[in-house]
Amino acid sequence: MNDFANIRRPSGIESIQSDLKKIGFTMSSDVLTDSILRTLAASKPGGSFLELGTGGGLSTAWLLAGMDSDSTLITIENDETLYEIAKKHLGTDPRVDVRYMNGGEFIQTHMQRKFDLIFADTWPGKFYFINEVLNMVRIGGMYVVDDLSPFLLGRKNM
Numbered sequence: 001m002n003d004f005a006n007i008r009r010p011s012g013i014e015s016i017q018s019d020l021k022k023i024g025f026t027m028s029s030d031v032l033t034d035s036i037l038r039t040l041a042a043s044k045p046g047g048s049f050l051e052l053g054t055g056g057g058l059s060t061a062w063l064l065a066g067m068d069s070d071s072t073l074i075t076i077e078n079d080e081t082l083y084e085i086a087k088k089h090l091g092t093d094p095r096v097d098v099r100y101m102n103g104g105e106f107i108q109t110h111m112q113r114k115f116d117l118i119f120a121d122t123w124p125g126k127f128y129f130i131n132e133v134l135n136m137v138r139i140g141g142m143y144v145v146d147d148l149s150p151f152l153l154g155r156k157n158m
């Protein structure tokens, strides 16, 4: 089976990639991860989503591609250049709230909020404030992380 054969990329992806290439940003999620994110977002109509670590908005674009018109997404980035790229490409979509701030600060000030899906793709929410973020996942919701290997978790025999 070729996992890459039938992937339909959201429109606008190439222009985000082009801007990210110009600044040498290489930390965007890969296309299979993004494709799963789109599917998971589609499984929660009217959902409330949170992304920690927007980057330049590539994974954000995939989440948006899965979301219906009643769903909303907050995405957090603490690098101004990346935030500006994401805002430029995705900021006109009324479903998304792109925020330039520290993810840890967002978590600490929104612990009572519940989300149907949290994509934790940066330090806060993935390597620290983990319990706090897990408590922000609605019952039946999903917590998704990327770029974690058994080695990184210190569980080499998994």
Ligand SMILES: C[S@@+](CC[C@H](N)C(=O)[O-])C[C@H]1O[C@@H](n2cnc3c(N)ncnc32)[C@H](O)[C@@H]1O
Residues within 6 Å of the ligand: 027, 028, 029, 030, 052, 053, 054, 055, 056, 057, 058, 059, 060, 076, 077, 078, 079, 082, 101, 102, 103, 104, 121, 122, 123, 124
């Ligand atoms: C793996 S990249 C995110 C990639 C993005 N989700 C994608 O797939 O296109 C992690 C991002 O987190 C940002 N970041 C690092 N520390 C952060 C923090 N404390 N709060 C918010 N964002 C942070 C980095 O600037 C970087 O853009």
